Amino acid sequence: MEQYIIKGGHPLVGEVEIGGAKNAALAILSAAIMTDDTVLIDNLPDVNDINVLLDAIEGIGAMVHRVDRHTVKINGKNIHDVSIEYDYIKKIRASYYLLGALLGKYKRADVALPGGCNIGSRPIDQHIKGFRAMGADVEIEHGKIMTEADRLVGKHIYFDVVSVGATINVMMAASMAEGMTILENVAKEPHVVDVANFLNSMGANIRGAGTDVIKIRGVQKLHGTEYSVIPDQIEAGTFMFAAAATRGDVTVLNVIPKHLEATIAKLVEIGCEVEEFDDAVRVVSKGNLRSTHVKTLPYPGFPTDMQPQIGVTLALCKGTSIITESIFENRFKYLDELARMGGVSKIEGNSATIEGVEKFTGARVSAPDLRAGAALCIAGLAAEGYTVVDDIVYIQRGYERFEEKLRSLGGVIEKVSSEKEMQKFKLKVG
Numbered sequence: 495m496e497q498y499i500i501k502g503g504h505p506l507v508g509e510v511e512i513g514g515a516k517n518a519a520l521a522i523l524s525a526a527i528m529t530d531d532t533v534l535i536d537n538l539p540d541v542n543d544i545n546v547l548l549d550a551i552e553g554i555g556a557m558v559h560r561v562d563r564h565t566v567k568i569n570g571k572n573i574h575d576v577s578i579e580y581d582y583i584k585k586i587r588a589s590y591y592l593l594g595a596l597l598g599k600y601k602r603a604d605v606a607l608p609g610g611c612n613i614g615s616r617p618i619d620q621h622i623k624g625f626r627a628m629g630a631d632v633e634i635e636h637g638k639i640m641t642e643a644d645r646l647v648g649k650h651i652y653f654d655v656v657s658v659g660a661t662i663n664v665m666m667a668a669s670m671a672e673g674m675t676i677l678e679n680v681a682k683e684p685h686v687v688d689v690a691n692f693l694n695s696m697g698a699n700i701r702g703a704g705t706d707v708i709k710i711r712g713v714q715k716l717h718g719t720e721y722s723v724i725p726d727q728i729e730a731g732t733f734m735f736a737a738a739a740t741r742g743d744v745t746v747l748n749v750i751p752k753h754l755e756a757t758i759a760k761l762v763e764i765g766c767e768v769e770e771f772d773d774a775v776r777v778v779s780k781g782n783l784r785s786t787h788v789k790t791l792p793y794p795g796f797p798t799d800m801q802p803q804i805g806v807t808l809a810l811c812k813g814t815s816i817i818t819e820s821i822f823e824n825r826f827k828y829l830d831e832l833a834r835m836g837g838v839s840k841i842e843g844n845s846a847t848i849e850g851v852e853k854f855t856g857a858r859v860s861a862p863d864l865r866a867g868a869a870l871c872i873a874g875l876a877a878e879g880y881t882v883v884d885d886i887v888y889i890q891r892g893y894e895r896f897e898e899k900l901r902s903l904g905g906v907i908e909k910v911s912s913e914k915e916m917q918k919f920k921l922k923v924g
């Protein structure tokens with residue numbers, strides 16, 4: 495089992511290149527099998543979730559050619575199976591996108607119920623509602639979602655909750671349905687827009703992505719394309735909060751500042767200086783930081799995927815902060831781990847009250863999920879002494895070369911897999 499060992503107390507300083515958005519890329523790779531032509535996708539993050547999904551796609555007969563670490567060619571012509579087994583995709587959430595993609599193209603799909611981070615109950619009723627509305631039968635049996643349609647017909651669908659996954663999934667299936675589908679109360683996240691742009695570049699006819707209503711006129715066939723995934727706003731935000739918490743000065747490169755507005759607003763509120771450029775954002779953190787309140791909301795609100803990262807930062811800000819988590823009920827687990835490092839907080843329902851402390855002290859902690867794991871690394875980088883983060887396999891789901899990027903900013907962090915390696919690291923860094 496690999497762990498991170500971190501020697502805290504070094505402000506992060508410098509520039510860091512941000513990769514492609516995991517959550518856009520997962521949907522785009524799934525959509526890529528909807529044509530029989532070859533699709534080239536670039537700016538993919540080289541993270542475990544992507545590799546698991548590529549293996550699943552290859553497993554059903556698609557050609558997957560990894561051109562380099564960030565580029566892949568996919569051809570879905572020889573898909574011989576529309577059944578995705580649990581073993582392939584138990585670790586990832588986005589496997590459910592194969593439902594929309596296969597249902598749209600072949601009018602049939604059997605996909606094991608998705609995995610992903612244990613951050614809440616994560617129902618998929620809205621995905622199913624959308625598929626059923628378009629005429630598909632959907633059954634859940636033996637751990638699989640089985641869906642089939644004689645004809646997939648466009649419909650007017652109102653989502654009861656704003657869901658990224660349901661919006662993208664139903665949009666994919668609808669792009670190869672008969673006639674017009676209108677989706678209301680949809681998610682507006684940048685990755686929803688990115689997937690719509692990708693499908694349109696394959697010949698789909700999707701309008702309105704990024705607003706509350708998406709209109710999709712179904713087409714019979716999609717064609718090949720070349721596409722570059724948008725930058726990962728969550729990876730960027732993670733480094734921005736790491737700069738804030740370690741009192742550093744970090745510029746995130748290759749980002750779309752517009753996608754980072756909620757993050758930037760909170761950094762400014764707590765007292766950081768933030769400079770925006772065309773495709774970069776600089777965060778300077780000096781002097782005392784002050785508390786604030788945060789509520790997670792669908793885009794353009796403050797992202798739930800950034801809640802733990804702001805949480806550890808607020809735990810080092812003067813005063814009392816309140817975080818309200820309105821999307822996933824199980825996203826405060828990092829606060830128990832942070833308590834080992836001196837963090838002071840109280841959770842009541844979907845709110846956490848965080849009392850700022852002057853410093854954290856290094857301790858052994860465990861990553862409860864992807865973003866919480868990244869947040870605990872930030873805490874370790876800001877703490878006095880050594881922190882060991884266990885269960886980093888979660889972090890590896892969504893951050894490419896996380897420790898290398900942190901090291902390039904002056905962070906003292908190493909990936910180790912034994913007590914011996916840990917001791918060697920301690921001897922090396924003193």
Ligand SMILES: CC(=O)N[C@H]1[C@@H](OP(=O)(O)OP(=O)(O)OC[C@H]2O[C@@H](n3ccc(=O)[nH]c3=O)[C@H](O)[C@@H]2O)O[C@H](CO)[C@@H](O)[C@@H]1O
Pocket residue numbers: 517518520587588614615616617618619620621622655656657658659660681798799820821822
């Ligand atoms: C792979 C991927 O892109 N994951 C992201 C995606 O997850 P995911 O797509 O699973 O999250 P959703 O946007 O669907 O979930 C939002 C809310 O809607 C609820 N809900 C969702 C679907 C449904 O059918 N019924 C229902 O009630 C969920 O329980 C949650 O409370 O968006 C989340 C919210 O931005 C992010 O935290 C995840 O990182």
Ligand SMILES: C=C(OP(=O)(O)O)C(=O)O
Pocket residue numbers: 517586587588609610611613799864865892
């Ligand atoms: C929760 C996340 O991912 P997933 O939905 O794949 O579990 C995330 O990216 O923060």
